[in-house]
Amino acid sequence: MARHVVAPVGEIAPGGRRLVEVSGRRIVVFNLGGEFFALLDRCPHQGGSLCAGVVTGHVESPGPGEYVYGRRGEMVRCPWHAWEFDIRTGKSWFDPRRMKVRSFPVAVERGAALQEGPFVAERFPVMVEGDYVVIDA
Ligand code: FES
Numbered sequence: 001m002a003r004h005v006v007a008p009v010g011e012i013a014p015g016g017r018r019l020v021e022v023s024g025r026r027i028v029v030f031n032l033g034g035e036f037f038a039l040l041d042r043c044p045h046q047g048g049s050l051c052a053g054v055v056t057g058h059v060e061s062p063g064p065g066e067y068v069y070g071r072r073g074e075m076v077r078c079p080w081h082a083w084e085f086d087i088r089t090g091k092s093w094f095d096p097r098r099m100k101v102r103s104f105p106v107a108v109e110r111g112a113a114l115q116e117g118p119f120v121a122e123r124f125p126v127m128v129e130g131d132y133v134v135i136d137a
Helices: 111-116
Strands: 017-022 025-032 035-040 054-063 066-077 084-086 126-129 132-135
Touching: 025 066
Parallel strands: none
Antiparallel strands: 017 025, 025 035, 054 066, 066 084, 126 132
16 A cells, blocks of 8 residues: 555635545545544445535433433534445445445655655665766666
8 A cells, every 4th residue: 555645634624625636546534623534435335425524423322211322523414315434444334344445545745754655765886987877776
């Protein structure tokens, strides 16, 4: 899996999202209070765009007549048929063991470190001998 720089941190505000295209795939990056998560922008049901979905929380009930609204801003609801997914894991709310949207690892890295980069091209010594350029490979 190759690394791709998709945006400066400041361009995706807390609670916000950004749609990016990486290697031909549409991926939506969410900022949950400074933590970043990336999901494939394709609902596993029929392909709705999760980037266009409503970000919400979910309701849990410890018992009849009681409910708690929690995890505010950590669920995304598909705009087509309202399936909901956990932004942190990609798991669906209704069947988390079997139904999930693909998620991708996300990291925040300093710009200077990216400039240096971990990737160095293979180098070879070069010498000029008479009129010929020679490469030792
Ligand atoms: S396409 Fe997403 S819920 Fe149907």
